[in-house]
Amino acid sequence: MGNIKWMINQYAGERPSDLMELFSLEEAKRARAFHEGLPAYAATPLHSLDGLARSLGVGGLYVKDESERFGLNAFKGLGASYALSRLHSGSEETVTFATATDGNHGKGLAWAARELGQRAVVFLPAGSATERVDAIREQGADVRVTELNYDETVRLAEVEAARNGWVLVQDTAWTGYEKVPRLIMQGYLTLIDEAFGQLEEASAPRVTHLFLQAGVGSFAAAMAAYAVARLGMDAPKIIVMEPDKADCFYQSAQTGDGAAAVVGGDLDTMMAGLACGVPSPDAWAILRPLAAHFVSCSDEISAEGMRILAGPAAGDSAVVSGESGAAVAVGLLDELCIRSPECASELGLDENSVVLVINTEGATDPANYRKVTGGEACGGRI
Known part of the structure; x- marks a missing residue:
């Protein structure tokens, strides 16, 4: 199986960044109102993977599936x-x-x-x-x-x-x-506003863990800031995940002075959407006090997640995830909960945990999707 490294964030609990106000519920409603006015708009589905949750030993697992967004096979x-x-x-x-x-x-x-x-x-x-x-x-x-x-x-x-x-x-x-990246991050808020609204409509239990992929970190930071703005003290534990060949946030969390770290080289990872060695300063400023844990994982973690989602447990929907999508979180959960229960316990994952993950992309590289899963992807679905 794949390799993982994880660490407790030593900076968690610091004073939140002033940038948090840019990702308020009001800003989310403004972005969502704009998107709802687009002809191609439709809320993307939220899947409850109860069978997979049971096999992992957690209380619930929800996947917000952005593979169907605007017909683009991704949330961007x-x-x-x-x-x-x-x-x-x-x-x-x-x-x-x-x-x-x-x-x-x-x-x-x-x-x-x-x-x-x-x-x-x-x-x-x-x-x-x-x-x-x-x-x-x-x-x-x-x-x-x-x-x-x-x-x-x-x-x-x-x-x-x-x-x-x-x-x-x-x-x-x-x-x-800074202006343009912040506008982009505000645009991302539509998906997380939809997701929490869908959870409420389904009378789902409170989400305890939010797993977020980080490339430059803009997506993860926007999602984390919104979750805290919406839920305050009841916000879920935020787990930030990266490929081990481009783990600039994991490396940043290890510095003793709180400064962002840079990862060089060719950033050779299958998780192309996360192959970024320079963290966005805005994203680091937001995630540094909000993330509970940072995780660095090998490509095989994502590959296993792709396979698990493509071949669902009984009663679950199949979810087509690209290398940088929900597969990262699902592969990580499988590695932690099935093979490293002591690590899962340290992250607070147990039968009472309710996990939310975001499938940020479908099979954006169909050839690699076939190679990894042995299956065909049509659009965002099997």
């Missing part, structure tokens, strides 16, 4: 469309929006630009799957695959946008570039 269209709408509000000028991506964000941006009658230029890192490149090109974007890793590709997109007069729409922040 939420952030891109919201940001573009705010950036282009009231303007009749045709604008070119540019970004770097590992796949899903670029496809979301290309789709949003097309929906708004604008242009998009999308840069991808070396080694990007052909299917991901083609999916972005099909949305009408000018796609450029580089010979660089993800973080270097981000810098290239920044330079090219400035040189050509394009508007950079990147989902990670850095000093002097």
